[in-house]
Amino acid sequence: MTGERQVRLRLGTREVSAPAEFGREVVKYAGITVQRVEDGDLVGQAWVPVGTTPTFADDEALIAEWHEALQWTHAPADV
Numbered sequence: 572m573t574g575e576r577q578v579r580l581r582l583g584t585r586e587v588s589a590p591a592e593f594g595r596e597v598v599k600y601a602g603i604t605v606q607r608v609e610d611g612d613l614v615g616q617a618w619v620p621v622g623t624t625p626t627f628a629d630d631e632a633l634i635a636e637w638h639e640a641l642q643w644t645h646a647p648a649d650v
Contacts, residue, residue, distance in 0.1 A: 578640040
């Protein structure tokens with residue numbers, strides 16, 4: 572391992588199936604996955620949901636997760 576670390580942001584949607592009055596209902600929602608990649612391998616990720624009109628809270632949640640991931644890229648490789 573060379574210890575090369577990257578952070579990747581990926582926009583996407585997720586689906587959640589929930590009980591409904593007549594069976595199940597599938598709800599889709601948008602979000603950003605913050606991925607931590609070391610030597611080409613995915614080692615961790617976090618999902619940050621965002622609405623079609625993101626709020627200040629959505630922005631702050633994404634910034635906090637991204638900041639944590641960027642700090643991780645500068646940390647020495649885990650032993």
